[in-house]
Amino acid sequence: MKLNRLNVIVTVLSLGSIFAALGYTVSQLPPAPNQQASATEQPINPVANTAAISLLPQVGVVAVNGQQYQAEVIGFGEARPRYELTLNAEVSGKIDSVHRQFESGQVIKKGTVLGQINDISYQQALTQAQTDVAQAELDLLEEQRQGEQAKSEWLRSGFSGEPESPLVLRTPQLAQATAALENAKLTLKKAKQDVAYTKITAPFDALVVSRDIQPGSYVQTGTQLGTLYSVADVEINVPLSDLQWQNLPEFDNAQLAKTPWDVTLYSADGRNQWQGYIERVEQHLTQTSRQRSLIVVVDNPLTQQTHLYPGTFVKAQINGKSLSDLWQLPSSAISQQGDIWFINDSSQLAKSAANIAFEKDGFVYVLPIVSEQRGRPSLIQIVKRPLSSFKVGTKVLAKLEV
Structure with a gap:
């Protein structure tokens, strides 16, 4: 009895497996043509x-x-x-001294004396120019006196009008003496300027970029002394x-x-x-x-x-x-x-x-x-x-x- 019951159970399980396998196989088959057509007509997902x-x-x-x-x-x-200045010598001569601040990197004030050129010959020229001016002034005064005397003599002579030659009244001589005095004054002015140029000075507040001279150097007019930048x-x-x-x-x-x-x-x-x-x-x-x-x-x-x-x-x-x-x-x-x-x-x-x-x-x-x-x-x-x-x-x- 027990054996018959066991056979029934095995038979039922076998039939269940067979039906399950058939269902899976059917699900994998392609749909019918009418079913495919209806699927394409559905809206886009x-x-x-x-x-x-x-x-x-x-x-x-x-x-x-x-x-x-x-x-x-x-x-x-x-x-x-x-201002970027190349400082040049205005006169010739030997460099007697150089200022301690005349070095690259130093900032100097306007008018600072950066160096000194020997000025003996220029002082001598200045003295001579002063003498020449004094002599020219004296010569002019003498010529003015002689001109006044010549004019007085001409008036006393009884002649009327002006003399035929300007030499009679010493007019050319007076012009020459006057011009000589003006020339002497200009010479004196240049001599003073040359003496001033023996002092190398800064024309503006400046930064020293380079120094190209040292004590004992001899410079000519136009020799480069250094380079300065305005600050x-x-x-x-x-x-x-x-x-x-x-x-x-x-x-x-x-x-x-x-x-x-x-x-x-x-x-x-x-x-x-x-x-x-x-x-x-x-x-x-x-x-x-x-x-x-x-x-x-x-x-x-x-x-x-x-x-x-x-x-x-x-x-x-x-x-x-x-x-x-x-x-x-x-x-x-x-x-x-x-x-x-x-x-x-x-x-x-x-x-x-x-x-x-x-x-x-x-x-x-x-x-x-x-x-x-x-x-x-x-x-x-x-x-x-x-x-x-x-x-x-x-x-x-x-x-x-x-």
């Missing part, structure tokens, strides 16, 4: 559509529109002294392009003399800063760059908190005019070819040449793109970091970034 969109290349964009910004002009130049101020010649000039007001030298235009200067490494002003603008183009320059001045450069030494290369930051209808873009938005890539109405990549007005603090300010179909758009999506592999017309998915 929205999940599948979203998946297709997600396959588009994604690019980061910034949305921009035209706004008003103050232009900034950046230029570069070298700080140079207003009252320095000038920076800043050449600018036509576009940069357009971003600045119309400077007039007469107006700048009354109201200078402030300029901020930075060292090449950006660590040091100085305040200067535009003193004047040049009215010609340089032959090398074909650009026009403005002249920035910094007063008392060697008494600033950070000294501005002559020869320092600086960056000049100049605030310009206020310009309207500009796009502010990150610098990365300009491709290596100078183009702006943007997303058009069809979500496709497009590009246009960048018309840059100026750059400031990591941003570029450009004129808006003008389309023949739409004109100038009020808002547009600009690709933030264009790639060299971009192709015009490629459909993309824009991702707005800050």
